[in-house]
Amino acid sequence: MRIEIERPAGSEAAGLEAAFATLFSQTRALGFDAMIYDYTPVARSLEGELITPSLLQMRNVPEDMRQLWCERGYYQRDPVQHCALASCAPFVWSYQRPENSALQGKLDDHAQAVTHYMRDHDMPCGATVPLHLPNGGFGTLTGIITGAQPERELGDTLASLTFLAHRFQESAFPLFDASMLTCRHVKLSNRERECLAWSAEGLTAKEIARKLHRSVATVTLHLNTAARKLGATNRLQAVVRALHYRLLEGEQHGDN
Structure with missing residues (x-):
């Protein structure tokens, strides 16, 4: 499958929105029903806690998911994010059959709220590409399957999803504005x-x-x-x- 990233014209904001629209279209072409992209210039606080992303794009997910992940601490509990930060390789995850995926042994009490949410909203499995970037920046591209699908079938998409993620990051990063490149964990005047x-x-x-x-x-x-x-x-x-x-x-x- 040939994957091309369109370089949108117009303002940076409009160009970035168009880039995400194209990215979602291409992840759907790989068989995913929903998509999440996140970026943060600093992945962890000095206390070791995950820092809420400066840029979070979610497509075809429940309406309350953004608020829960950004404002209610679900991002910090998300076992997929913890796996991504600890890995350089793309991986398949499953909340229904964690023993067959990267979530094996990761669904503890800390992750319980996220686990229940993903199961209850019919988002049981997916694949994630970690993006460890220069100067400590960190991002992920995640494709989500709604409904049951064997994890081994998702594994067949990892190479294409990885290629897509890195090509998108290279193309879209110049469109990020200053607020996206600034760590929001601490706000100084x-x-x-x-x-x-x-x-x-x-x-x-x-x-x-x-x-x-x-x-x-x-x-x-x-x-x-x-x-x-x-x-x-x-x-x-x-x-x-x-x-x-x-x-x-x-x-x-x-x-x-």
Whole structure:
């Protein structure tokens, strides 16, 4: 089967929407009934918890699924996502027959809510391609089958689904806007990020205040607020945590 990714014209937002429409059409051509794509610039928090994606596209799934995964913590409990993060190879999963799939031994109490949801909404099995990207970015493309289908038949689609996932990622990534490329686990203001960026370069609060034409007290307030949001106990730890979450990348020094 020949798979081609169309490069949409027009604005980036419209182009990305068109790209996902094409991707869904092509996953359906492989025999999948529903599709999920997710991307996050940082996969895990410093505490080891999965970070909710910056970009999540779901097609032909129940209406409440997005809210549950993004706002109710289902993404953090999703055993398919845990399997994907631990694997570089595509895999077949099944909630009906987990012993025959990558979910063997993974459906514990932590995953119970997700397991019941997938079974109750007739989404028992599918295939997932992990996308481990440069600079720590992580994404997955998942095709879902509604109704019963032998997992061995899904295995026949893995090569095509993998090719499709990587071609899509290469084509669509330039269309991602800045908000999609920013980790949403911690939200810092522009001034807090700027002060931390200067601190990462070794400047003291007094030196940062001179750079920004602000008082030392104001700069100290920004640094302390950023540290509190990051769960840091001191300025150095705040910088390290901000770097982990890629909050200082591309930070421009200058007056705002």
